[in-house]
Amino acid sequence: MRARGLVKRFGDFEAVRGIDVEVRRGEAFGFLGPNGAGKSSTMRMIACVSPRSAGELRVLDMDPDVDGPRIRARLGVVPQQDNLDTELTVRQNLQVYGRYFGLSRAHVRARAAELMDFAQLTERADDEVEPLSGGMKRRLTIARSLVNDPELLLLDEPTTGLDPQARHLLWDRLFRLKQTGVTLIVTTHYMDEAEQLCDRLVVMDGGRIVAEGSPAELIRRYSSREVVELRFPPGGQDGAVHRVRDLAERVEVLPDRLLLYADDGEGALATAHQRGVQPVATLVRRSTLEDVFLRLTGRSLVD
Numbered sequence: 001m002r003a004r005g006l007v008k009r010f011g012d013f014e015a016v017r018g019i020d021v022e023v024r025r026g027e028a029f030g031f032l033g034p035n036g037a038g039k040s041s042t043m044r045m046i047a048c049v050s051p052r053s054a055g056e057l058r059v060l061d062m063d064p065d066v067d068g069p070r071i072r073a074r075l076g077v078v079p080q081q082d083n084l085d086t087e088l089t090v091r092q093n094l095q096v097y098g099r100y101f102g103l104s105r106a107h108v109r110a111r112a113a114e115l116m117d118f119a120q121l122t123e124r125a126d127d128e129v130e131p132l133s134g135g136m137k138r139r140l141t142i143a144r145s146l147v148n149d150p151e152l153l154l155l156d157e158p159t160t161g162l163d164p165q166a167r168h169l170l171w172d173r174l175f176r177l178k179q180t181g182v183t184l185i186v187t188t189h190y191m192d193e194a195e196q197l198c199d200r201l202v203v204m205d206g207g208r209i210v211a212e213g214s215p216a217e218l219i220r221r222y223s224s225r226e227v228v229e230l231r232f233p234p235g236g237q238d239g240a241v242h243r244v245r246d247l248a249e250r251v252e253v254l255p256d257r258l259l260l261y262a263d264d265g266e267g268a269l270a271t272a273h274q275r276g277v278q279p280v281a282t283l284v285r286r287s288t289l290e291d292v293f294l295r296l297t298g299r300s301l302v303d
C-alpha cells in the first residue's frame with residue numbers, strides 16, 4: 001500500500017491532509033492517533049469504500065478508483081464496530097460470508113472449520129452470536145474477514161472496549177496471522193497496542209502525520225529511556241518544578257504530576273528526594289509511545 005499526498009475532504013473540512021505512507025508486504029503497520037485524527041477516514045480509502053479527494057493511492061499495486069472490486073476481493077476488513085449477524089450461529093456467520101465471495105459450499109465449510117479453530121471458537125460453533133463475550137465476537141469478526149484468504153487485513157481499532165485478557169488473546173491471533181505472511185494495517189489509539197503489534201507506525205494528529213518509525217525508533221528519537229512520574233496533590237507540582245528541572249532532558253507538567261524524562265530514572269528520583277521534593281507517589285518506568293505523543297502534540301492520546 002502506498003499513499004502520496006492523500007487527502008480526504010468532507011465538504012470544506014479536510015479530515016486527512018495530504019499524507020505520505022508506504023506499507024510493505026508482510027509487515028504490521030499502525031496508524032496511531034487520538035479520536036478524530038483521520039485514521040478511520042484513511043482506512044476507508046484503503047478499503048476502497050470511500051473515494052479519495054486528492055493525491056495518489058495504490059493498494060495491492062492497484063488503484064482503488066479503477067480496481068475497487070479486484071482489490072476488495074483480496075482484502076479483509078475488520079470494522080470498528082462488529083457487524084456480525086447476531087441471530088446466526090458462529091459457523092453460519094462464517095459460511096454466509098464465504099458465500100458472498102462466491103466460494104463453493106465445500107470450500108466454505110472447510111474454511112469455516114479452519115477459521116473457528118484459529119479464532120478458538122470451535123466449541124461455540126453452533127451457538128448463536130448474541131450471548132458471546134466481546135472478545136469472542138471480535139475474534140469471530142476477524143475470522144470472518146479472513147474467509148477469502150486476504151493478503152492484506154485492515155483492522156480499525158481491533159481491541160477497543162475489550163478487557164486486558166481478551167486484548168492479549170487477540171494480539172496473539174494477529175501475531176500468528178502475520179507469521180503466515182498476511183500484511184496487517186491497524187488503527188489504534190492505544191499506544192500499548194501499537195507497541196505490541198506494529199513493526200512500523202505513523203503517529204497522526206489533526207489529519208497529518210507527525211512522526212513515523214518503529215515503536216523503538218520513535219521512543220529513541222522523541223523520548224528518554226526512562227520516565228519518572230512524581231504525583232502531587234492538586235497544584236502541589238508547581239513548587240517542585242524548579243527543583244527538578246535540571247535532572248531531566250525535559251519536564252512535563254501535568255495537572256496532577258510531573259514527568260521527568262531522564263535516561264537514569266532512579267538517579268533522577270534519588271536526587272529529587274535529596275532536594276526535599278515530596279511527591280505523594282512516585283514511579284520510574286520506561287518510555288512509551290504515549291510519551292512520544294505527548295512530546296509531539298502536547299496532549300495525551302486517550303483523554
Ligand SMILES: Nc1ncnc2c1ncn2[C@@H]1O[C@H](COP(=O)(O)OP(=O)(O)OP(=O)(O)O)[C@@H](O)[C@H]1O
Nearest residue numbers: 010013015033034035036037038039040041042189
Ligand atoms: N462522513 C463524514 N462526514 C463529515 N465529517 C467526517 C465524516 N467522517 C469523519 N469525519 C470527520 O473527520 C475527522 C476524522 O475522523 P476519523 O473517523 O477519520 O478519525 P479517527 O482518527 O479514525 O478517529 P476515531 O477514533 O474517532 O474513529 C473527524 O473530525 C470526523 O468528525
